[in-house]
Amino acid sequence: xxxxxxxxxxxxxxxxxxxxxxxxxxxxxxxxxxxxxxxxxxxxxxxxxxxxxxxxxxxxxxxxxxxxxxxxxxxxxxxxxxxxxxxxxxxxxxxxxxxxxxxxxxxxxxxxxxxxxxxxxxxxxxxxxxxxxxxxxxxxxxxxxxxxxxxxxxxxxxxxxxxxxxxxxxxxxxxxxxxxxxxxxxxxxxxxxxxxxxxxxxxxxxxxxxxxxxxxxxxxxx
Amino acid sequence: xxxxxxxxxxxxxxxxxxxxxxxxxxxxxxxxxxxxxxxxxxxxxxxxxxxxxxxxxxxxxxxxxxxxxxxxxxxxxxxxxxxxxxxxxxxxxxxxxxxxxxxxxxxxxxxxxxxxxxxxxxxxxxxxxxxxxxxxxxxxxxxxxxxxxxxxxxxxxxxxxxxxxxxxxxxxxxxxxxxxxxxxxxxxxxxxxxxxxxxxxxxxxxxxxxxxxxxxxxxxxx
Numbered sequence: 001x002x003x004x005x006x007x008x009x010x011x012x013x014x015x016x017x018x019x020x021x022x023x024x025x026x027x028x029x030x031x032x033x034x035x036x037x038x039x040x041x042x043x044x045x046x047x048x049x050x051x052x053x054x055x056x057x058x059x060x061x062x063x064x065x066x067x068x069x070x071x072x073x074x075x076x077x078x079x080x081x082x083x084x085x086x087x088x089x090x091x092x093x094x095x096x097x098x099x100x101x102x103x104x105x106x107x108x109x110x111x112x113x114x115x116x117x118x119x120x121x122x123x124x125x126x127x128x129x130x131x132x133x134x135x136x137x138x139x140x141x142x143x144x145x146x147x148x149x150x151x152x153x154x155x156x157x158x159x160x161x162x163x164x165x166x167x168x169x170x171x172x173x174x175x176x177x178x179x180x181x182x183x184x185x186x187x188x189x190x191x192x193x194x195x196x197x198x199x200x201x202x203x204x205x206x207x208x209x210x211x212x213x214x215x216x217x218x219x220x221x222x
Numbered sequence: 223x224x225x226x227x228x229x230x231x232x233x234x235x236x237x238x239x240x241x242x243x244x245x246x247x248x249x250x251x252x253x254x255x256x257x258x259x260x261x262x263x264x265x266x267x268x269x270x271x272x273x274x275x276x277x278x279x280x281x282x283x284x285x286x287x288x289x290x291x292x293x294x295x296x297x298x299x300x301x302x303x304x305x306x307x308x309x310x311x312x313x314x315x316x317x318x319x320x321x322x323x324x325x326x327x328x329x330x331x332x333x334x335x336x337x338x339x340x341x342x343x344x345x346x347x348x349x350x351x352x353x354x355x356x357x358x359x360x361x362x363x364x365x366x367x368x369x370x371x372x373x374x375x376x377x378x379x380x381x382x383x384x385x386x387x388x389x390x391x392x393x394x395x396x397x398x399x400x401x402x403x404x405x406x407x408x409x410x411x412x413x414x415x416x417x418x419x420x421x422x423x424x425x426x427x428x429x430x431x432x433x434x435x436x437x438x439x440x441x442x443x444x
Contacts, residue, residue, distance in 0.1 A: 019292050042264035044275035053266035053313040070241050091275040104359050104370045105377040137326050148326045148411050155327040177428045189370050190435050192427040201417040206399045213412050
């Protein structure tokens with residue numbers, strides 16, 4: 001499967017940014033690495049002519065993004081309506097650091113983001129849906145889907161999954177130090193980068209957890 | 223000013239969710255606290271009938287959101303075009319924890335999000351623009367705008383700022399433990415919450431930083 005995928009997503013008019021073009025990338029591996037490092041995207045769609053953006057769980061499987069929802073949620077219902085398919089924009093952003101320049105103007109953020117455009121469809125095949133839901137759980141915590149009760153038929157029916165095939169996709173990345181103007185070099189302001197990381201605090205067991213159940217290895221790692 | 227603002231944003235058809243209604247809130251103080259705890263939003267707008275979602279810096283001042291951009295960026299240009307004003311959806315999301323239920327179906331995320339709908343306008347008043355840019359810098363690091371070189375005329379002209387008045391706004395919050403089915407209570411899976419926090423690593427000074435410039439107090443705090 002991997003070999004059949006292109007190494008680069010073909011740039012299109014809407015995936016070429018109007019500014020900071022040098023930060024845009026279409027590299028398959030980079031795009032996937034950014035997508036795989038997160039599990040909450042911002043799903044954009046159009047409703048009555050106006051934009052709507054909702055935080056949504058997602059997972060990547062090969063060249064597909066699977067988006068999670070309830071069958072009652074708006075985008076999921078819209079994707080299944082008479083003329084099926086919902087035009088979407090799925091955006092994933094990691095904030096990696098704060099860039100403090102000497103000038104207010106050159107302050108920036110180090111980030112990695114992916115923007116994917118396309119039409120999302122409801123997944124109706126039960127096998128594909130089950131695999132997508134496993135990927136959604138494992139995307140949040142690797143190994144968890146095998147260590148929980150699988151969805152039963154009623155739960156599967158109450159869950160809707162959208163699929164977006166990755167085709168019109170771009171990544172945008174900023175790294176490194178501030179880009180101050182040369183004439184500002186002597187200004188007396190601290191300048192550099194403040195790196196950000198997301199960390200897990202101590203797990204909080206549910207109050208009714210059977211005390212004989214040990215904390216699984218996938219929660220004790222770094 | 224504060225007293226003139228409503229305590230609650232009036233719910234509208236599009237700010238009342240179709241599901242998990244009990245998680246929705248319109249409380250002024252809650253909405254503002256969620257907005258003030260972040261500085262990157264996901265800005266949605268419609269271009270050629272299709273949705274676009276871009277990560278964007280923002281800051282709240284009173285009942286306005288200010289969004290940062292370059293004058294060349296698409297949403298900023300669109301907001302200033304002949305028929306001015308750009309319909310937008312601005313969404314801010316904090317992921318606070320991973321909710322591990324015994325069943326795959328009840329896995330969830332603890333989060334706080336705000337969704338704001340409305341029409342954004344380019345800020346043209348120089349005073350308002352300068353104040354908005356200070357708020358954008360201070361929203362990332364409190365106190366930083368006073369400890370950097372202010373934008374000069376050329377830089378101000380190269381920066382565009384959009385303003386969205388907060389009116390059609392809702393918050394959505396999930397907190398607390400998993401909601402497993404009672405019949406799953408005896409399943410042998412660990413269950414609870416994995417809290418997430420964003421932390422700052424050691425600041426990385428720019429290589430050309432004058433060694434006599436000390437790390438400012440606003441970067442040494444917790």
